[in-house]
Amino acid sequence: MNRRDLFAGVAAVTVALSAPALAQDAPLKVGFIYVGPVGDGGWTYQHDQGRQAIEAEYGDRVETTYIESVPEGADAERALTQLALAGNKLIFATSFGFMDPVMNVAAKFPDVKFEHATGYKRADNVATYDARFYEGRAVMGTIAGRMTESNKIGYIGSFPIPEVIQGINSSFIHARKVNPDVEMKVVWAYSWFDPAKEADAASALLAEGVDVILQHTDSTAPLAKAQEAGAIGFGQASDMAAFKPTPRVSSIIDNWAPYYIERVGAVLDGTWESKSTWAGIGDGEVEIGEITDAVPAEVKEEALVLKDRIASGEYHPFTGPLNKADGSEWLAEGQTATDEELSGMNFFVEGIGAEIPN
Structure with missing residues (x-):
């Protein structure tokens, strides 16, 4: 994926999902980056099911956007920066190789909260989450x-x-x-x-x-x-x-929906904090x-x-x-x-x- 395609995708998704909020308060903008296409039938598909669960749970209190097929590396850093500049206050990075890009971008946007799937590096505004596969x-x-x-x-x-x-x-x-x-x-x-x-x-x-x-x-x-x-x-x-x-x-x-709903709720009610989560079959995250x-x-x-x-x-x-x-x-x-x-x-x-x- 070249730079033009990557950010054209951002613009297209953002326009499609950025209808004006009807409520007095602006919706919480939540962004996702995916390592594969949402139609992969596997990993990315399940993360996108979790994104859709956020919308179903919170309605017009949230506005979600995603960028799919983001390579791990410099492209990920650009995609994360684009999401932060677009006003997303909570960003989920859903692949192990996004770890260093997350840390780099999070340092530049301390008012944005980041969640990194399967990683181990954290900061005040970076949490990690994983499943006991x-x-x-x-x-x-x-x-x-x-x-x-x-x-x-x-x-x-x-x-x-x-x-x-x-x-x-x-x-x-x-x-x-x-x-x-x-x-x-x-x-x-x-x-x-x-x-x-x-x-x-x-x-x-x-x-x-x-x-x-x-x-x-x-x-x-x-x-x-x-x-x-x-x-x-x-x-x-x-x-x-x-x-x-x-x-x-x-x-x-992989059932990410409960975790995503919980973490978005924590941002909405002001209780979000950086932490590490590793859940398994007993928690319902691995089915x-x-x-x-x-x-x-x-x-x-x-x-x-x-x-x-x-x-x-x-x-x-x-x-x-x-x-x-x-x-x-x-x-x-x-x-x-x-x-x-x-x-x-x-x-x-x-x-x-x-x-x-x-």
């Missing part, structure tokens, strides 16, 4: 381990950051719990949303004999490839229901989509029991004994990982033969 991966891994016939499971990673490494490890741990013969193959797409790269990654995995594909990328391309090959997969970030009942046999759904009838009833029941145990806090997906890939001990019997350990995770667990790129 690894909890949902544990459920998907259980289904994958039970349903693979080749004992080879594939995982398409986006970037080798802690969030993605958590997901790969959690999926593998729980696949192997129910099937000790499971192997995991990992392919890196180096993109959050690139259907062509994701399709190529899925094809590479299928060529290695994988019959179950998990993904931490945002398009439905891997599911389309799985469908062609007679393999199965899972919806990522959104339900991806168009591929039910198979190859999409279940999904991880498990319908497990279809393509999954045997006993496997479905096993997966739902695990989901409930995680939601209640009875079970933590990273519970020892667990070793690192190099064989060194990580977690002793019964020990659980701390949030600090998880937020900096930079290793695979024992049994995953893949390497983590630098």
